[in-house]
Amino acid sequence: MTNDHEPMDPDKKDCLIQKLLNNQITVSELVELRPEINEFDLSGIIQHIYDLNLEQVRKIAALAPVMAKVDALKNSQRNTRFIKKVKNNFRKHTAKHNGLKNRVVVVEGDSWFNYPVLLSDVIDWVAMEENIAVYSLASGGDWLMNMLSAKKYVEQLSTLQPDVFIISGGGNDLVGNRRIAAMVTHKADSKEFEHSAFAKYLYQNAANPPDKPEDFKRGIQFISKDFYALLAFFQLQYYFIINGILTGGKGKAENGKFPGIQIITQGYDYAIPSDKKITGYNPLKWYRLFARTFLGHGGWLKTPLQLRGIYDPEDQRKIVYAMIYLFNEMMIDIGRIFTDMLGENRVFHIDSRGSVGKNGWTDELHPLPQHFKKTAAAFIHCINNPNKNGTAVVKVLKQQEGGQQ
Amino acid sequence: MKKILILAFVIVCGVMSFQGNILQKFSGKGIINLELANKDTGTEITSLWSDTLYGDQTLLNLAQKNTHLDFLFILVYVLLIMTLSNAQMQREKTNWLNELLRFNLFLAFLICSLDVIENIRLLHSFQHPGNLTEFWRTDFIAWPKFLIVGWVILVYLFSVIKGSFNK
Secondary structure, X not given: OOOOOOOOOHHHHHHHHHHHHOOOOOHHHHHHHHHHOOHHHHHHHHHHHHOOOHHHHHXXXXXXXXHHHHHHHHHHHHHHHHHHHHHOOHHHOEOOOOOOEOXXXXXXXXXXXXXXXXXXXXXXXXXXXXXXXXXXXXXXXXXXXXXXHHOHHXXXXXXXXXXXXXXXXXHHHHHHHHHHHHHEOOOOOOOHHHHOHHHHHHHHOOOOOOOOHHXXXXXXXXXXXXXXHHHHHHHHHHHHHHHHHHHOOOOOHHHXXXXXXXXXXXXXXXXXXXXXXXXXXXHHXXXXXXXXXXXXXXXXXXXHHHHOOOOOHHHHHHHHHHHHHHHHHHHHHHHHHHHHHHOOOOEEEEEOOOOOOOOOEOOOOOEOXXXXXXXXXXXXXXXXXXXXXXXXXXXXXXXXXXXXO | OHHHHHHHHHHHHHHHHHHHHHHHHHHOOOHHHHHOOOHHHHHHHXXXXXXXXXXXXXXXXXXXXHXXXXXXXXXXXXXXXXXXXXXXXXXXXXXXXXHHHHHHHHHHHHHHHHHHHHHHHHHHHHHOOOOOOOOOOOHHHHHHHHHHHHHHHHHHHHHHHHHHHHO
């Protein structure tokens, strides 16, 4: 995928990539670099961020075989229902009950979109809507990097020509294989936020200022330059994916293969590092104990932070708060980039921050099913009422308060 | 997966009810009578089966085979409960009912555990037909098991029927 204009001088590109990796890239340099990035560059950057060669990166990012099979089974069930639903003139009609336009949705993502057997995840709830048919490629534990390199979504977008493409990724790139430990420093003296022009830009242009600014300030004192490099890298990856879909990688809408397609992203909620197994005695919530005992609870956030010598639970929480805050703002910024490029909102963001609360978690990373449902309600609202010219951000909290769906 | 499980369920069910019918026909007592029996009645049933010939074997041999087959049946019906409840969870919009269907997954595991313990106790009793002291009761396991099975089916059917009314 290339742009119409002259490609950037390779030496200059290398220099900008080095600056990105050293957390010294300016916003204008990042803007300049963004459309020039190709898959080869992305692969090089990830190897530098993780200090591993490509083979090792692929190895740690690969799904466990059992996990991959269970995910595939759930997708197979979903996609069988999808085909059954769409076959019956679905694309020609509106929903019987609410008169809403029927919409075909392709989904790529991680465990928020495919949590097999135990939980009803976001996509389970979305797919229950009468007027929405969901084709799922999501896999719990999947890395954004895998989604981008496997490109399964490209084939399905071409085949199905959906109305909406939903993508959720990045969480496992950050917390998989205890990577979060490499993104922090225990000394609480980090000045990397001040050095990161991109992070400061995100903070200053935030769609929503942090509801706990003191927590944010404390959190960033622990965050090292690798996180900011990863944050910018996430934006490059998302830009690469979305630019490919909306403009065929050319930066102009007329080159896009999927006219009118709506893209929706999400950025998780403020997860709470914890290794506590028991959180209550409601037998109906038995799965919480099961997930916390057998499915990696504590190993994503709490243990890696402890391994780096960060033991205070409040500090741990604040670090994740700052990371998730910036991750969401980065995603919202992606939407702004494409709104500016295309003259209307095409990339929407579901902002789940603050919606789950302290006691709403199944484990460290995954909300209880009823909270997944709240996030799903925001997705459904966004799918049915895409706001082409207003805000491209749908806040889950606001949805809850407004009770709209 | 679902279709294979349903097929396996029907086949195993067919074989087991064939064996059950023979027990019932030749002794007037089925395997469920034994599962729910107290110590005296249970001892009488094992003694009766041990003394009644069916072809070149006794009814007790048949009951043993039936119990062995029940281990396979347990596996099949537990997987079936989990598969059906899980599939229904992906259709059930009502929070509490969705949560109850999820609870079915746990109950399936519980039923499986109870049924395995029950079978082990029955097999022990089969080794000592007519022996009152060696008869291990299973009624205190079988009753809760049947109640839980009933509840699981009720929740599933309620959700399915409710869903079909909403269509």
